[in-house]
Amino acid sequence: MSISQNLSHFKSHIPEHVCLIAVSKTKPNHLILEAYNAGQRHFGENYIQELVDKSESLPKDIFWHAIGHLQSNKVKYIAPFVHLIHGVDSLKLLQEINKQAIKNKRIINCLLQIYIAKEGTKFGLSPEECENIILSEKFRELQNINIVGLMGMASNTNDEKIVNTEFASLNNLFLRLNNELTKTHNLNLEHLSMGMSSDYKIAIANGSTLIRIGSSIFGERDYNQTN
């Protein structure tokens, strides 16, 4: 199937309130343009240099999502243009994003990444750490960031029960924070970023509003091939 066929397949199968982010990491510009020409506007990238290069050479009306783990010293490169930063996992990183947002006279949208997987390799905050950040005095001082939701990745397993439990736990945290803290703590929680090619259906069933799909749109990634 072609990229445009893959995209229209997704469009017809996901609810209208769910935004499809095409994850284009390692994929060359001509394939991204193929998706663009089929109407796709939201793209996600993990690696900062690649994200910057692509944003410079591709159409300016693309919404770029930084979905990977982000180091503080890289924030300045994406601050001028990034649409949404998904993987925010520390107060220090939020402070740096705020600083770079001020320099660029922007408000930068962020998601707090929550650790939900059983396996030990994924980044993210515990629910408690997340709440402590939101409740902190230092967080209140950050005027140029907008926390618009939470992000999480489930365990890489074929056991759908485990994946379902993990996504449900993130949705519960999302709902609880929305009930308890949104009005009083300068939060604007609208989005839950969860679900990839292998588990997006389970994610949507658990309240996801942003799905990050790579291989089911562009095909498998080949990390040995340089573009």
Ligand SMILES: *Cc1c(COP(=O)(O)O)cnc(C)c1O
């Ligand atoms: C690569 C990646 C994706 C897309 O994964 P696929 O399995 O190719 O759909 C989604 N989210 C993050 C954070 C990723 O790094």
